[in-house]
Amino acid sequence: MARKCRIDIVEMVHKAGAGHPGGSLSAIDLIVGLYGTGFRFKIDDPDWDDRDRFIMSKGHASPAVYSILHNLGIITKNDIDGFRTLGSVCQGHVDMKWTDGVDFSAGSLGMGLSFGLGCSIAARMDGSERNIWVMIGDGETQEGQIWEAAMAADFHQTGNLNVIIDRNRIQNDDFMEVQMEIGDIGKKFESFGWKTIEIDGHNMSEIVEAIKEATNDRNRPCAIVAHTVKGKGVSFMENNPAFHGKAPNDDELKLALEELS
Amino acid sequence: MSAPSSGGASRDGYGSALLKLASDPRVVVLEADLGKSTKSCLFRAEYPERTVSMGIAEQNMMLVSAGMASSGKIPFASTFAIFTERAFEQVRNGIARPGLVVHICGSHGGIHTGTDGSSAQSIEDLAIYRTVPNMTVMHPCDDLSAEELTLQLLNHQQPSYTRTARNKVPRVYDEMNVKKIRIGKGNIIKEGNDVAIIACGVMVNEAKIAAEKLANKGINACVVDMHTIKPLDGQLINNLAKECGCIVTVEDHSIIGGLGGSVSEYLSSNIPTPLEMVGVEDKFGESGATAELMSHMNIDSDAIVKAANRVIKRK
16 A cells, blocks of 8 residues: 555655655555554545544645545545646645545645644534644744643643654755754653654554554543654655655656556 | 623623524534633533534644534634734645634734733734735624624635634623624624724724713714724725715724724725724733723723814814
């Protein structure tokens, strides 16, 4: 599944001539793991009220979300082929108004964890057991609002809220250590009252175990710090800041597909 | 139109409306450590389980509201008008863009707030929210109309921003005639055909006083409560332009982009008509008692009378 999604990601971005392959490829194993580990949703009823929520806060990694929705059968090949074109359901950044199966309109970093907190408080008011999952980037934790939400989640004791941090160590302009290193993200969340789990974000058994552990702990919010490689799966994109927001050219696509086949 | 002389601050009307709305279980209230000021505290006292305290964190509050709206709740989120502006992009991208129905209330708007000084005196909120697609923008003039308009938000299918004021003003409405007002429709408080004074918020009362002063000089002014800035009641403005031939807009807000800006845009595109704008003249306020500050900033009834005399000469 993750391999199929990776192929979709590079093809989508190549066809559009724009997009964010690096952070999509670092996140995709985590997303595949999440959807495959008890995530409650209905393919034929994406708006089902009591579904679990997946809030992709790092909305530029939209190709990752579109690829899983495509491979689950919620959106079509034709949909993802229209990525970033006029009128397409696959907008540049994930948008709940446009795409079935998308729970949040992202694109401006730092907002998704707060949105997820709102979903989790609402779920508790409704007496629902639904889980709320938020994915954020590590660079995204530079936004102050992330920590407003982290503080509030502890105060409101939202045990149904979990965040996955895609710790790929690269942001738009450069490596985080150049731009603004955030340090030990897990410890920071822990100091805000969260349970934290550190994993290899490309090891499927670690991913699945962490998701189960976070789901089962209903006492407090949980942060999974997933150590990942930006551009994972395509050698020349791996750990390369240039492919944060750049599409592969024709030759690069060919190379990428050879590696992913 | 007779009105009781007893006064009420529009923020009181917001608070009492929340209590009435509580019978709908979807209604939730969010506050950012200013519930005693915005009057959401009234709801909190009765319904703590449906009140979400966000601490002093407005950006978080806006997106938590959005998340709750996406989960079937009808959130009413309030803080000072000026602090909602801190979360402008959150409102724009997190609430309005996906069209999530969150109702934001910014209290203590305008220089009417007084002695706290310029940091607390939002004079640009109406302008900035008006630019955002999907947003309804309102500024009621007294407690009764603030309550009525807030109650109507229960069935409003768009996100909204409502500015309320801190200080009490004489009531413009009574409990009967306030039931006739509707979101998106301006309301004629006093008929007249020499000049139309279109006001919002606490300035509706000043406009009424100005109309009395003008009447003493033989000028028959029409006074309008334009409580909804967006969508603007173009039909009414059109009628006023035809009937009176000149217009004065009045707001406790910058003359750039607010009520005056809205009316100006409408007139110049549809029915060019002499217009004078009374409002804050592109400058910040300062500390002072409300009445002296309004006089100092040229937004009191005397300023309205002068503007009316000027605009009538331009007919």
